[in-house]
Amino acid sequence: MIRPQWASLRSRPAVLPLPRIRAIATSSSSSTPSSSSSTDAPSQLSARERRQLRNERRESLSAAGGGWREEVEERLLRRRKKSDKPSWKEELNLDNLALLGPQWWVVRVSRVNGHETAERLARRLAAGFPLADFKVYHPAVKVKRKLKNGSVSVKPKPIYPGCAFLHCVLNKEIHDFVREVDGVGGFLGSKVGNSKRQINKPKPVGVGDMEEIFKQAKREQELHDLSFEEEEAIAAAAAGEKKVEQEGLRAEEKPKSRTKRSSGVKISKSNSEDPASLLPGKNVRFIAGSFVNYVGLLKKIDPKAGMATVGIMMFGKETIVDVDCEEIVAEAL
Structure with a gap:
C-alpha cells in the first residue's frame, strides 16, 4: 500500500530555524570587530529582529539606571514642529476676516461707469448698515472740457478702471451684501479651499499701497488742472487775436448801402x-x-x-x- 506523500511529511518532526538574534548578539559580545561591521549588521536584520534588539537595549538601560523614556521624550522635543496652518474649513470661514480689523478691500466694478457703481455702493451700505463705518473710494481724475457754448463739462476719468476701494471691517454678512449690489463683480482676492469647495477669499490692501494711490490721484489731478489752465490761456489769446482781426476788417469796410431795399436783402x-x-x-x-x-x-x-x-x-x-x-x-x- 502506497502511503500518501503528506503522511510521510506529517510523521517527520518539525524543525524550526534558530533565531539569528542570539548568534549575532553573542558574536558581538565575544569578539570586538571594527565599527563598520557593527553598523552594517542592524541594517541587514529584519523588522522583528530590530524590535527585539531595541527592547533588549531598553532593558539594559533600565537595569543600568538610565531612563529610555527620557531619551525618547528628548527626541520628540527636538523634532521639528508643524506650522500652525489653519485648516481649509477655517480658510473658507469669511467671518475670520473681521479679526483683521478695518482694512481696505478692492471691489470689482464696471470700467465705464465705475463712479456710479461706487456711489450706489456707498448709499446701499449707509442704508443697510447705519451703525457701521464705511469709506468707498473710487480714484479718478476730474477731466474738464470747455464746450462750444462756453460752459465747462467735468467728467471723471478712473485711474484704475474696474476697481473701487472699500474701507470697513469685513465679515460674511457684509461680503454677501456687497456682492448683491448692482454693478459689483465681487472682491479681488485669491482662491482658497480644496477640490470639493473653493471660494474667492478677499485680500486686503496694505496701508502703504493705499497712501501711494492717494498721492498718485492727487498728483494726476494737479497735472490735469495745470494743463487745462494752459489750454484756456492759449484759447483766450487766440480769441483775442481773432477779435482784433475782425475789428480790422470791419474798419476797412465802408458803411453799408441802404438804398436798395426793394428785394428785402441786406446787401453789403x-x-x-x-x-x-x-x-x-x-x-x-x-x-x-x-x-x-x-x-x-x-x-x-x-x-x-x-x-x-x-x-x-x-x-x-x-x-x-x-x-x-x-x-x-x-x-x-
Missing part, C-alpha cells in the same frame, strides 16, 4: 458792386460768425429773410448751415 458794399456775386452754385467765404475764413458752396438764398444756405466741408463731410447774408461774400477766383 462788396456785394452791391456785383449783383450776381451771391448766386447759388458759387463759392462764398465767411467773413463773420462762427465759421470765419471758411469757404463753402452757396446752395440757395432767401432774399426776403436775408438768409443763405451754404454747404461747408467739416470732418470730411459736407455740412449744411443757414447763415445771414451779411456774413458771406463771393469768393474771389
Whole structure:
C-alpha cells in the first residue's frame, strides 16, 4: 500500500530555524570587530529582529539606571514642529476676516461707469448698515472740457478702471451684501479651499499701497488742472487775436448801402458792386460768425429773410448751415 506523500511529511518532526538574534548578539559580545561591521549588521536584520534588539537595549538601560523614556521624550522635543496652518474649513470661514480689523478691500466694478457703481455702493451700505463705518473710494481724475457754448463739462476719468476701494471691517454678512449690489463683480482676492469647495477669499490692501494711490490721484489731478489752465490761456489769446482781426476788417469796410431795399436783402458794399456775386452754385467765404475764413458752396438764398444756405466741408463731410447774408461774400477766383 502506497502511503500518501503528506503522511510521510506529517510523521517527520518539525524543525524550526534558530533565531539569528542570539548568534549575532553573542558574536558581538565575544569578539570586538571594527565599527563598520557593527553598523552594517542592524541594517541587514529584519523588522522583528530590530524590535527585539531595541527592547533588549531598553532593558539594559533600565537595569543600568538610565531612563529610555527620557531619551525618547528628548527626541520628540527636538523634532521639528508643524506650522500652525489653519485648516481649509477655517480658510473658507469669511467671518475670520473681521479679526483683521478695518482694512481696505478692492471691489470689482464696471470700467465705464465705475463712479456710479461706487456711489450706489456707498448709499446701499449707509442704508443697510447705519451703525457701521464705511469709506468707498473710487480714484479718478476730474477731466474738464470747455464746450462750444462756453460752459465747462467735468467728467471723471478712473485711474484704475474696474476697481473701487472699500474701507470697513469685513465679515460674511457684509461680503454677501456687497456682492448683491448692482454693478459689483465681487472682491479681488485669491482662491482658497480644496477640490470639493473653493471660494474667492478677499485680500486686503496694505496701508502703504493705499497712501501711494492717494498721492498718485492727487498728483494726476494737479497735472490735469495745470494743463487745462494752459489750454484756456492759449484759447483766450487766440480769441483775442481773432477779435482784433475782425475789428480790422470791419474798419476797412465802408458803411453799408441802404438804398436798395426793394428785394428785402441786406446787401453789403462788396456785394452791391456785383449783383450776381451771391448766386447759388458759387463759392462764398465767411467773413463773420462762427465759421470765419471758411469757404463753402452757396446752395440757395432767401432774399426776403436775408438768409443763405451754404454747404461747408467739416470732418470730411459736407455740412449744411443757414447763415445771414451779411456774413458771406463771393469768393474771389
